[in-house]
Amino acid sequence: xxxxxxxxxxxxxxxxxxxxxxxxxxxxxxxxxxxxxxxxxxxxxxxxxxxxxxxxxxxxxxxxxxxxxxxxxxxxxxxxxxxxxxxxxxxxxxxxxxxxxxxxxxxxxxxxxxxxxxxxxxxxxxxxxxxxxxxxxxxxxxxxxxxxxxxxxxxxxxxxxxxxxxxxxxxxxxxxxxxxxxxxxxxxxxxxxxxxxxxxxxxxxxxxxxxxxxxxxxxxxxxxxxxxxxxxxxxxxxxxxxxxxxxxxxxxxxxxxxxxxxxxxxxxxxxxxxxxxxxxxxxxxxxxxxxxxxxxxxxxxxxxxxxxxxxxxxxxxxxxxxxxxxxxxxxxxxxxxxxxxxxxxxxxxxxxxxxxxxxxxxxxxxxxxxxxxxxxxxxxxxxxxxxxxxxxxxxxxxxxxxxxxxxxxxxxxxxxxxxxxxxxxxxxxxxxxxxxxxxxxxxxxxxxxxxxxxxxxxxxxxxxxxxxxxxxxxxxxxxxxxxxxxxxxxxxxxxxxxxxxxxxxxxxxxxxxxxxxxxxxxxxxxxxxxxxxxxxxxxxxxxxxxxxxxxxxxxxxxxxxxxxxxxxxxxxxxxxxxxxxxxxxxxxxxxxxxxxxxxxxxxxxxxxxxxxxxxxxxxxxxxxxxxxxxxxxxxxxxxxxxxxxxxxxxxxxxxxxxxxxxxxxxxxxxxxxxxxxxxxxxxxxxxxx
Numbered sequence: 001x002x003x004x005x006x007x008x009x010x011x012x013x014x015x016x017x018x019x020x021x022x023x024x025x026x027x028x029x030x031x032x033x034x035x036x037x038x039x040x041x042x043x044x045x046x047x048x049x050x051x052x053x054x055x056x057x058x059x060x061x062x063x064x065x066x067x068x069x070x071x072x073x074x075x076x077x078x079x080x081x082x083x084x085x086x087x088x089x090x091x092x093x094x095x096x097x098x099x100x101x102x103x104x105x106x107x108x109x110x111x112x113x114x115x116x117x118x119x120x121x122x123x124x125x126x127x128x129x130x131x132x133x134x135x136x137x138x139x140x141x142x143x144x145x146x147x148x149x150x151x152x153x154x155x156x157x158x159x160x161x162x163x164x165x166x167x168x169x170x171x172x173x174x175x176x177x178x179x180x181x182x183x184x185x186x187x188x189x190x191x192x193x194x195x196x197x198x199x200x201x202x203x204x205x206x207x208x209x210x211x212x213x214x215x216x217x218x219x220x221x222x223x224x225x226x227x228x229x230x231x232x233x234x235x236x237x238x239x240x241x242x243x244x245x246x247x248x249x250x251x252x253x254x255x256x257x258x259x260x261x262x263x264x265x266x267x268x269x270x271x272x273x274x275x276x277x278x279x280x281x282x283x284x285x286x287x288x289x290x291x292x293x294x295x296x297x298x299x300x301x302x303x304x305x306x307x308x309x310x311x312x313x314x315x316x317x318x319x320x321x322x323x324x325x326x327x328x329x330x331x332x333x334x335x336x337x338x339x340x341x342x343x344x345x346x347x348x349x350x351x352x353x354x355x356x357x358x359x360x361x362x363x364x365x366x367x368x369x370x371x372x373x374x375x376x377x378x379x380x381x382x383x384x385x386x387x388x389x390x391x392x393x394x395x396x397x398x399x400x401x402x403x404x405x406x407x408x409x410x411x412x413x414x415x416x417x418x419x420x421x422x423x424x425x426x427x428x429x430x431x432x433x434x435x436x437x438x439x440x441x442x443x444x445x446x447x448x449x450x451x452x453x454x455x456x457x458x459x460x461x462x463x464x465x466x467x468x469x470x471x472x473x474x475x476x477x478x479x480x481x482x483x484x485x486x487x488x489x490x491x492x493x494x495x496x497x498x499x500x501x502x503x504x505x506x507x508x509x510x511x512x513x514x515x516x517x518x519x520x521x522x523x524x525x526x527x528x529x530x531x532x533x534x535x536x537x538x539x540x541x542x543x544x545x546x547x548x549x550x551x552x553x554x555x556x557x558x559x560x561x562x563x564x565x566x567x568x569x570x571x572x573x574x575x576x577x578x579x580x581x582x583x584x585x586x587x588x589x590x591x592x593x594x595x596x597x598x599x600x601x602x603x604x605x606x607x608x609x610x611x612x613x614x615x616x617x618x619x620x621x622x623x624x625x626x627x628x629x630x631x632x633x634x635x636x637x638x639x640x641x642x643x644x645x646x647x648x649x650x651x652x653x654x655x656x657x658x659x660x661x662x663x664x665x666x667x668x669x670x671x672x673x674x675x676x677x678x679x680x681x682x683x684x685x686x687x688x689x
Contacts, residue, residue, distance in 0.1 A: 066079065216294070394406075407469075580621045
């Protein structure tokens with residue numbers, strides 16, 4: 001922290017130092033609003049002084065105090081301790097500082113230098129130059145006096161965070177360099193997808209001129225309301241855009257924030273020409289495989305289509321990437337977002353459940369909700385025993401239930417009310433919310449949770465998307481979540497950064513499950529490095545979680561997951577089992593692409609476990625007729641090798657060769673044909689004969 005009271009003590013000496021050619025570099029922060037803009041301005045005016053500031057105090061709370069003095073003699077020294085640049089810290093304060101020298105501790109000095117350089121080169125630290133005074137002053141004042149971070153969008157220029165700028169640059173490159181005007185951005189919940197779309201639209205206006213008509217589509221009023229506020233803030237136009245949802249009717253449709261349900265009910269495709277809108281944003285694009293979205297997306301022909309989602313994978317196997325040439329323009333998944341301090345770390349506890357779900361009815365990729373409800377809420381002793389276990393485990397794993405602000409995700413309305421009543425009886429104030437709850441009750445429950453009047457909100461199909469209570473520090477998964485998308489959305493409700501929240505505590509109650517239940521995907525989605533097998537991760541207690549996070553499985557829960565993964569995907573028999581029920585679970589044709597998409601498998605992982613072709617697996621599962629092919633064993637092994645190919649040039653060449661009539665081959669073409677031959681036969685053409 002740099003304050004005027006401290007700089008004024010040093011200013012004369014710094015002037016002498018700078019005027020004789022001394023080079024001074026300073027890093028500071030807006031954190032806590034402790035730095036003073038006047039002190040920064042006086043420093044900036046000195047010659048040969050370079051200053052960098054971190055404005056992002058939500059993620060990077062710079063609190064270091066260190067000073068390095070380089071000497072031509074080689075006797076470089078450094079001070080590390082508690083003293084900021086302030087009068088008290090430099091004179092009368094009870095401060096602790098340690099002096100280091102390169103002669104005594106060269107490795108430590110080198111580590112300090114390297115750390116400083118890493119900060120200096122990071123895009124999170126920005127140069128403080130002439131003309132930045134007002135921005136710094138507002139940022140410091142906002143940090144010091146204003147507790148609501150959304151105030152930043154009120155009335156002055158804002159700048160995207162560095163990670164958002166990276167995504168904006170990628171979108172620009174996709175359009176300008178590659179000619180891709182339909183782009184999908186995959187960004188974890190809490191990383192500001194809507195802010196990215198607003199800045200991208202602002203850039204589009206600069207390039208194409210105004211007016212440029214905008215259509216923003218979402219499926220909930222809360223999302224649309226927040227999105228409109230974001231666009232108005234970024235564009236600095238309080239009159240920009242209009243809502244068309246739930247009682248809001250626009251005077252103009254030029255800049256429209258509309259629900260998909262409204263578009264459907266208003267016969268949008270009949271009334272609006274395909275090219276009316278220049279720029280279209282579709283939020284939560286994982287819904288786009290639904291019929292209502294497909295009708296709109298097949299109708300419109302905008303200059304730019306931008307899809308936003310936290311999870312592009314759909315459990316129903318629906319294809320959303322077809323709108324974007326089977327590619328993501330940019331992505332920042334949950335583990336990376338935590339690594340980059342955009343989201344809170346998590347402490348995930350896989351808690352052994354008291355109920356057995358193995359024999360419950362399973363269809364269309366999930367448990368029968370009514371049967372789950374009967375077990376969890378209406379089974380008398382069994383339901384009460386489970387609820388008692390949940391209360392006890394909550395008290396065991398949550399550091400202080402008095403400070404707990406929890407969301408409990410339930411299977412049904414009756415289950416939510418049952419859990420709320422049980423927690424209240426056990427002395428943990430709670431409330432149940434469902435889709436039938438009034439807006440007044442929802443807002444009241446939110447405020448009570450934030451204030452601490454209640455400790456848990458038990459919900460059904462709420463708080464999955466678009467509504468954030470950043471103070472939530474505990475999530476209770478009280479039902480098996482078949483959908484990876486929903487699991488990540490619900491997990492994301494607690495990952496928002498908030499003052500005083502060190503981490504998110506996650507309690508996931510895991511019992512004996514149907515063999516077709518997928519534990520693998522949700523555990524894999526929480527890991528920073530997916531190259532290792534999940535079985536190995538479980539055995540080694542998940543070494544590849546994001547920084548500050550951990551996953552801990554109780555003994556019984558670990559055994560349940562381990563056996564489920566082995567039975568489901570890690571063996572050929574597991575793949576056969578999944579394929580046998582594939583059409584019933586997914587309601588899709590049993591093709592390789594559908595199977596891989598539905599189960600989130602890579603071709604490499606599939607062929608490694610299948611020990612042969614997809615056609616052979618289908619035949620062995622009895623869903624196609626058996627067949628005989630002399631080269632089957634050879635090609636089965638070759639498919640595993642082809643699954644590892646990542647050269648787009650070679651892939652395009654092979655597709656052309658295999659799909660079209662022969663043409664005049666160049667020397668390079670012959671070399672690629674030889675590569676194709678060798679990949680199959682593992683020998684040269686001459687040797688195979």
